Amino acid sequence: MLDVNGLRKTYRGQGREVEAVRDLTFGLGEGELACLVGPSGCGKTTLLKCVSGLMRPTAGTVALDGRPVDGPPPDMAVVFQEYGRSLFPWLTVRGNVELPLKEKRLPKARRRELVEESLEAVGLAHAASLHPWELSGGMQQRVAIARAIAYEPRVLLMDEPFAAVDAQTRADLEDLIRGLWKRFSMTVLFVTHDIDEAVYLGERVIVLSSSPTVVQDDVRVDLPEERDQLTTRSAPRFAELRALVYREIQNAKNGDGGAGRTGAAGGPAGTDGPDREPTATGGAR
Template sequence: MLTLSHVTKQYTVGNSTVEAIRDIGFTVADGEFICIVGPSGAGKTTLLRCMCGLLRCTSGSIRLNGTEVCGPPRQLACVFQEYSRSLMPWLTVEHNVGLPLKNKVPSRAERGRRVRSALAQVGLDGFGKRYPWQLSGGMQQRVAIARALAYEPEILLLDEPFASVDAQTRADLEDLVLRVHVTSGITMVLVTHDIDEAVYLADRVVALSARPSTVLETIDVPLPRPRDQIATKADPRFAELRTQVLGLIRRPDTAPGADADLHPVGGAK
C-alpha cells in the first residue's frame, strides 16, 4: 500500500543544510501494522510528516497505492501526539469528530452515523455533547483517534500518540488501537520511542539510526494475535525481540552521527 524509496529530507538553517533523514526505504502492506522506532531526535516525526504529505521530501519518493504523495492524500488520516492542540476546545466531542467529514460526506445523517460509530469504537458512547476540556487526557486522545476513524481512511499514521498519558492509560490506548486494527482492517503506521510498545503492537518494527536517520533493520514480530498486556509481554520471544530492537538502535557503530543536526551536510564537526 505504501512504498518509500530512497527518501531524504534536508532543511536549510541559516547558511547550512541540515540532513534529518537519509536514503530511507521500506514498504507497508495492506492491513499491516508497522511501528517505527529510533533514538530521540532521530527524525521519526519528520519521516511521518513526509509520509502523510505535510512535508515534501528533498529526494526520493513516497507512493500510496502507486500514486506519489505530494500533499495530504484523501485516503490517509493522522493522529498526533499533542491531542490538546489537535482538538478544538470550543467544539463538542461530536463536532470535533465530525469536523473532517464536512467536505467529504454531504449527507448530515451519514456524518452523524460515522461520528456515533467512531465514538462507540473508542468507548466514548454518551460523551458526544461534552467538550474536550471536560475530559481526561486519555479520553481526549480517544476523541482524536475517533476523528481519524470517522474519516474511514485506508491508512492511519500515528505520531507517538500515547506519549503524553500515564502508564495505565497508555496500555489501555494500545489495546484500543489493536482492537480497531482488527475490527476495521485499517493499515497502521505508528511512530514511537517506546521499544516495548513497538514490539507489542507491530507486525514489523522499522529501526532507525540516529540522525541523519537511515533504516538499520526491519524486524518481523511473529508474536501471536490477539495480544495481551500480560501474556504477550511474558512470552520469552517478546523479551528476545525487545532486546534485538534495543540493541540495534543503541549500537554506536550504526549511528551516522547523533549531532549531525548541528553541522552542515558534508561539513566538519
Template sequence: MPERSTLLRVEHLRKIYESATGDVEAIGDISFTMNAGELVCVVGPSGCGKTTLLKCLAGLLPPTSGLVEMDGSPVRGPSPAMAVVFQEYGRSLYPWLTVRGNVELPLRHKKLSRAERDTLVTDAIEAVGLPHAARSHPWQLSGGMQQRVAIARAIAYQPEVLIMDEPFAAVDAQTRADLEDLVRELHTTRRISTVFVTHDIDESVYLGERVLVLSNSPTRVQEDLAIDLPPERDQLTTRALRRFTELRTHVYDQIQRAKLGQVAPQSAR
C-alpha cells in the same frame, strides 16, 4: 490472513531543513514498503527524524528528494487516504467544538448524506469507548480520553492508512496500556493499515506486526523486523512471553547500535 497488496511505498526519502545555523539533515535515505492491513511501528532514538518521516508520509512536508507512493500514485500533499493522530492531542483537537463536532469536522466536505455522516461519527465515538462524552468539550476530558477522540476523528475519516505520531507519549502508564489495546483492537476488528511512530521499544514490539528501527543521523532504516507474536495480544501474557523479551532485547540492541552509527549485522531470527 487475506492476501496483501502493497499500499505504501517509500523510496530513498530524504529531507533537509534549512536553518540559520546551516542545513540539518532530518532524514538521510529511507526506503520501505507497507502492505494493506499491516500495523507497522517505527521506532528509533530520539531526534532521529521520526516525526519528519511521518509528516512526509502524510504529505504535510514535501521531501527534499525521493518518493512516497500511496496505492501506486505519488503523495504530493495531504490526501483523503490518510489520517493523522498527532502527539499533542491538546492542540490537535479544537477546544471550541464538542467531541462530536471534532470528529465530524473532517467529514463535512466529504460527499456524504447527513445520515451517513451521523452514523460514521457515532460509530467512531463508540469504537473508542466514548459514547457518553460525545457532547463534552475536549478540555473536559482526561488526556487519554482526548487522544481517544483524536483516534475517533481519524477512523471516522475512513482513511486507508492511519498515521500515529507518538500518540501516547504524553499520557500516564495505565492509560497508555488501555490505549495500546484500543489500537490493537481497532486494527484487528477493522483491519485499518496503521503506521505507528513511537520512541518506546516495548510499545513497538507489543503493538506491531513489523517494527522499523531507524538509525540516527543520517536516518536510515536500521532494521525491518517482523514481529512473530500471536495476533491476539494481551498486556500481561504477551509481555510475559519469552519471544517478547527476545524481540524487545533485540530492538533495544539495534537502537543502541543505531546511536553509535553501526549497521545491522543480522536479523533476529
C-alpha cells in the same frame, strides 16, 4: 500499498543545512500494522510528515497505491502526539469528529452514523456533547482516534500518540489500537520511541538509525495475533524481540549500521554500515 522510496529531507536555515532524513526506503503491505522506532531526534516526526503529505521531501517519493503523495491524501488519517492542540476546543467532541466528514460532503445521516460508530469504538459514546477540555488526557486522545477512524482511512498514521499519557491509560490505548486495527482493517504506521510499545503493538518493527536517518533494521514480530498486556509482555519471545530491537537502537546510537553485527534475525542491513563515521565524532570540529 504505502511505498517510501529514497526519502530524504534536509532543513535549511541560517546558512546551515541539517540533514534530518538521509535515505529511507520501506514499504507497507495492505492491512499491515508496523511500528517505527528509533533513537530520539532521529527524524521520526519528519518522516511521518513527509508520508502524510504535510511536508515535501527534499528528494525521494512517497506513494500510496502507486499514486504519488504530494498533499494530504483523502484516504489517510493522522493522529498527533499533542491531542490538546490537535482537537479544536471550540467544538464539542461530536463537532471535532464530524468536521472532516462535513468537508468530505457526506450526507448528514451518514455523518451521524460514522460519528456514533467511531465514538462507540473508542468507548466515548457518552461524551459526544462534551468539549475536549472537559475530558482527561487519555480520553482526549481517544477523541482524536475516533476522528481518524470516522474519516474511514485506508492508512492510519500515528505520531507518538501515547507519549503524553500515563502508563495505565497507555496500556488501554495500545489494546484499543490493536482492536481497531482488526475491526476496521486499516494499514497502520505507528511512530514511537518506546521499544516495548513497538514490539507489543506491531506485526513488524522498523528500526531507524540516528540522524541522518536510514533504516537500521526491519524486524518481523512473530508474536501471536491475540495479545494481552500480561501474557504477551511476559512471553520469552517478547523479551527476545525487545532485546533485539533494543540492541539495534544501541547500535544505531553508536553509529553502527545494520543487523549484521549482532547476527540476529531481521531484514535488510543499514544501507551504508561500515564506512559511516560514528555520529559522535561526525559533527565535532
